[in-house]
Amino acid sequence: MGISYNHVVLVGRLTRDPEIKFATSGTQIATFSLAVDRGKDDETDFVNVVAFGKTAEFIGNYMTKGRLVLVEGQLRIEKYQRAGEQKTATKVVANQVRFMETKKNAGNGELPDEEAFGKYEPGSTLRGLEMPETDEVPF
Numbered sequence: 001m002g003i004s005y006n007h008v009v010l011v012g013r014l015t016r017d018p019e020i021k022f023a024t025s026g027t028q029i030a031t032f033s034l035a036v037d038r039g040k041d042d043e044t045d046f047v048n049v050v051a052f053g054k055t056a057e058f059i060g061n062y063m064t065k066g067r068l069v070l071v072e073g074q075l076r077i078e079k080y081q082r083a084g085e086q087k088t089a090t091k092v093v094a095n096q097v098r099f100m101e102t103k104k105n106a107g108n109g110e111l112p113d114e115e116a117f118g119k120y121e122p123g124s125t126l127r128g129l130e131m132p133e134t135d136e137v138p139f
Helices: 053-062
Strands: 008-014 019-021 028-037 042-051 066-084 085-099
Touching: 019 053, 028 053, 042 053, 042 066, 053 085
Parallel strands: 042 085
Antiparallel strands: 008 028, 008 066, 019 028, 028 042, 066 085
16 A cells, blocks of 8 residues: 555634534533535535544533634545435545634634644544434534
8 A cells, every 4th residue: 555644734713613522431422513625716614523532522612603714634434324215425524623713713712722722632543433323414
């Protein structure tokens, strides 16, 4: 197998408050959608994002609809079946999420100090996580 690299960095605004769930193992899972402007052509992409563990906890505690954030992670394309049809879903698995606005610019919400930013912990893995038993796609 050749060399490959899967790293995504996006800056955009949350389109809704994050949804928080727990896997059967107790791992916290946060899902949200991010509106990312394309730039020149005045179009916006809506990207589904999922985070696990401490990063998900951080997102659940501090992120709200409309917040400007930087999301760093990996692109995932998953295949699943619904009603007998093969479907695909594209999402970003977030390793790190950071605020992109100052406390003053954030408005009425409270932003945490720099040390509180959610970060992916080196050596942790997403494989083997027990997802909640549901027919829904996890975003």
